[in-house]
Amino acid sequence: MTGQFFGRRVKRIDELAQDLPPGRDLWPAISAGIAQAIEAEKGASAPTVASSAGRYYWRPASALAAAVALVAVGMWIGRAMTLPSGDGMVASTPGAAENGAALIPTAWQRDEKYREQRNALLVEVQVRLQAMPAAERDKVGASLATLRRSIGEIEAALGRDPANALLQELLVNSCQEEMRALTAVRDAGSQES
């Protein structure tokens, strides 16, 4: 890219000149255009003064309705997020409920709960894998590792493209699939008892 520094290549955007004046004064033409537009609007609205007045009359009411709707939506979202009481609450730490403090909504605990369930499942799966013959253990272990690696790949891709609906769908389904596979391995051989 060149410019007024003809003959010298500009490598960074901040090397561009900051105060180049236009070749001519643009304001007269802009001002004339605005004036023309105002005149045209006046001409067009003259025969329908009443309807125009009506429109202006309703503007505050519309704004008020929009404000009320906004407040209502805000209150609804606030109620949904805070879940002030009832079964929807869980203690963030053991004993916190007794203290009446640190209560947080279950909806916010989902990730934590998922992690806990997964960790518990992994412990059981580890026991089950240890009981398997070596060849089978290697085969199943490799599949579970593949699943985990796949989830990592999707998460990495999502990190680069967080709004990608395909990746979001794949991530959710892969996490579900991992839980299904872990459960299948945990339950493998349970019929022997």
Place this chain on the structure above:
Amino acid sequence: MRVFKNHRHAISLLACAVPIAALAGGGSIDRTVVAAANGEVVISNVSGTIDVRGWDRNEVQVIGHLGDDVERLDVESGGSRTFVKVVLPRGNSHDGEAVIEVRVPKASSVEVSAVSADVSSHGVLGTQRLKSVSGEITADIAGDESEVKSVSGDVTVRGSGKPLSLRMSSVSGNLDLLNAAGKLDVVTVSGDARVTMGEASEVRGRTTSGEFELRAKLTPDGRVDLEGVSGDMTLRLSAPGGLSTEIESFSGDIEGCLADNVERVSKYGPGVRLNVRAAETGGARVRAKTLSGSIDICDR
């Protein structure tokens, strides 16, 4: 007398079950019990083989051989259910091997559980639920709502060609399905899935890294919904009214005879998609999505 009446059913059940269950130790076996024509037969064996065969008699017969480490074979029949169980000594849950052939009334529903035992089933017309951890499963499936599950063992299923609903799943084992029709749900993690169907009305599939191959003639309103992560998919599908496709890959390719219609998802980001509409409205629909696997689709 009143007490006796109250327990009459339980006593008759016991009278039926006790003599049959008293087969102890290893050696050859040959046991037969009366069973309902369309009852349920539940079979479990940890190691060895389980061979299920449908026949025309209203009896369940178990023949075969029990290994020395097997404690006993229980064969119990009560009401419409028959149980066949190879029992191992407590604390020795893997070494006892039994080779059993179980003949069941052909209209029976069958449920089989195995750990390392290979499972085969032929000639059964009722619903089948076959489950194995590392053993191979080979089955002819004709009953609706059937299910075949494996962890690391390979699965080969042959359908009857008539429409039915079937679920197949595996973690690392391969899944092969031939001559099926109707509804199918296939899930595998790293195992490959190869499916050949006649008239398919609904196919759902998911693979993580395994390859997925589907050949099917879809019904006019058929639906295919597949998802993969890194595994490749090969789809050879046809439908009377043509196919509508909604296919997308984040970083893989879309290939095949419809590939001329492949477009980029966005001008600057990754991803390709293939969205085409069937010639007739309301035709068969194919949806396939993958992260990095390639999708090879053709409607011929």
